Amino acid sequence: MAKPRLATIWLDGCSGCHMSFLDLDERLFDVFARAELVYGPLVDAKEFPEDVDVTLVEGAVSTEDDLRRVREVRAKTKILVSLGDCAVTANVPGMRNPLGPKAILETAYASGVTGASAAPSEWVPALLERVQPVHAVVPVDVYLPGCPPSADVIAEAIDQLLAGQLPDTAHLASFG
Amino acid sequence: MPEPDDAPARARHHEPVLPEGPVRATANVCHAAGCLSLGSDLVFDRLCERVEASGTDDVGVRRVGCLGLCAQGPLVKVPEHDRLYAKVPAEPDELDQLVEQFRSGTGGLVVSEDPFFARQVKVVLRHCGSVDPEEVEDYVAKGGYAALRRAVTEMTPEEVVAEVTESGLRGRGGAGYPTGLKWATVAKSGEGGHKYVVCNADEGDPGAFMDRSVLESCPQQVLEGMAIAAYAVGANEGYVYVRAEYPLTVRRLNSAIRQAERAGLLGTAIADTSFSFHLEVRIGAGAFVCGEETALLASIEGRRGTPRPRPPYPAAAGLFGEPTLINNVETFASISAIIERGGRWYAAIGANKSRGTKVFALAGAVERTGLIEVPMGLSLRQIVFEIGGGVPGGHRCKAVQTGGPSGGCIPEELLDMPVDYESLVSAGSIMGSGGMIVMDETTCMVDVARYFMDFCREESCSRCVPCRAGTVQMHRLLDRICSGLATRADLERLERLAAMVQRASLCGLGQGAPSTVFSTLRYFKDEYLAHIDHRTCPAGVCEMAPFEMAGSGR
């Protein structure tokens, strides 16, 4: 039997959830003995592959690019995991929601510390009107809140996922 | 008797024309809020001028309270000829012709033959449209305050309570709690300390104007009921709590209280007995929630008007912690008739466990809108079609909404149901305070649910979480459905949330907020599904929003 195909993606988040994943340390050997990592910031694949068994999504959906990617990932993944508070609640990226994208761009660029006179209009994806948690735009199967979720929590969840179970995360993780 | 503070207002207006000799016709010009807003005060002044100018001495002109057919005002009634004149103009020439019709008993409609009036039974409104709301003498001349005199001079407080109990009267403020039982509880409460009687005239339901009409048409009748109640429960102080949006009501109440005091019918030594009852008006800022009794009492005390958990009920610990009787305007307005004619007489009117009559503000898609009073047990169909004259424009009646924001929509197929407390509840609505809105097929029921949820959301006092935050989220879900953006999962979520808000909220506002959702889902679920599955509004009311990129807004 082929090994389960595991992927991770990084939307609007600080990469802390990926760091926490790396904090699995020696347990990573165990994970990669049981699963094949087919996509993510940690591997070199450019295209998101077909037929992925489990994808861990870090980050909120903030831009048109995030939206396009998470939809593609959802279509190609059996079990989608919202990893961390940004994916689960929009968290820190969502703090711009009370202000709206226009005001945020003006604050950050036009009057901000970057020295730029205006927000970039090329090469960067457009901001969505509202930052959304992942499950607001595509169905999510497992939620792992935490900022970030601890390595132990991630290890426990992955262990069950690779064993073919949906982990009950209710008493595993908490916000913040 | 002009009052100092309303003298300037009065001075601008003509004095009533009251001929000394025999009279052929008296033009009773409605001076309740509805007709006033249509200019009935001008009609009154001009009519007085025309009558005086014409030199006739057998036509009178006076001000009266609500004549019922509010949407067709300004209204003038000529009781001598049993005629009612609608949409009376203020043009002098036309008025001259009308005066001739008044004298000859022609034109207008014949009140006793008109179906709008024929089906009605007037207990609460029996003086509305015949007494001058600003003259206590007029009320007394028509038999007013006889019940209070009788109660304080010939009856013991226990006998008064017994009479009210026998009448089967239930609270008209919404919940229908037996009035006699409430009075008996307050009578027994406390150990000889202070007690209060409070009249709930907050009337916050959107579109409701029953209590306002009663108070503007015959304030003395309500004061009399309160005084009788005070005697029965052993209270000597009371308050009428009115919303500031009713300035005319406030003015008439204040003037009525002072007139009654001067006539020895309120205040100290009422009807020359040792019984005294002092009344004051308290003005609320118009929050719907201040109609809830514990919020209302907090507001009178000068605190923030938010409900508190009950028990203790006001009957045990109410205003300033003392036992307090709180009843609705219409409840108090029913009392004098019960004392005059007996509880048994009152109990003979009505049906099932709902005795007596109920006042409704009939509105919406119906030919004749206005203020009506019907015996309990009349069917909704009789009210809508016989009294209301059916649905205009060849439209079909789709539903009748009763009970305001805490009520529900009763579908056409159930219109033969009798109007009583229990039947309305079993159909998923409530009696409420008397709002009745007729809806035809151009009304979208999801939109109706959204409208009432919007109202509850804005009126939530913010104290408890289910109501404060739950109504906001329910409104958003309803909004999504109306815009064609919702899924079946949203509908399930709405139902789950509604159940929680209904069961977990602290007071009746939150508990009642989901009821329009439940009743429209019960009878009109297909309309919800049409919005969700087919992105169409069967009534053609809702506009479907384009799908947004990110499903934003959720």
Added chain:
Amino acid sequence: MSVVTLVIDGHDVAGQSGQSILSVAREHGIAIPTLCHLDGLSEVGACRLCMVEVRGARRPLAACVTEVQEHMEVTTTTDELTDYRRQIIELLFTERNHVCAVCIANRHCELQDLAKALGMTHFDLPALNPSAGVDASHERFGIDHNRCVLCTRCVRVCAEIEGAHTWDVRGRASEARVITDLGTPWGESPTCTSCGKCVQVCPTGALFEKGRAVAEGKERRPYVPFLVARNRRS
């Protein structure tokens, strides 16, 4: 005061007449979630988390404001009650802006703890993201309305224990805010004694002491029993 016997979750328990279901349950080690309740302050029955089923009652009753009665049969946990409590927590999280990761109360927050205890992993309802405002005009303290759950503990502790009555609630519906001195900025409040009791009793990160960083607003629980003891004596 007479003794009342009743059944809570199948256990025979005894309390004093006049005591609340919540207080009797806690004395017997039966946990009921609460948020607006704080020992020593008056009860407002506002958060509704402490709802319990009482046999014969038409709807769940708030345990903090319902007095025990002889032969009462109380159930503190049912699937339905758990669902209601989770929905209430969800409503609170989505009502304002709870970003635990950057909150001074992170890991010392009663709302966060409740979410964990009730097994909340996410929220289906949309975040409303209002701009609720911050008042940082006070020299030592601040209030971030984005994290206020309107439990009114601050209002009550200030009026009932400190006796200053600086705090109150203004507005209705989603516009409601706790305010100081009829809306005067806190720093200009003539009645605030700067005692800090409100900050101590706030269950969330809404009221905070300045100069503390994320997750540092914690050394406050030991203060609370002192309030209670003091109020019981008086």
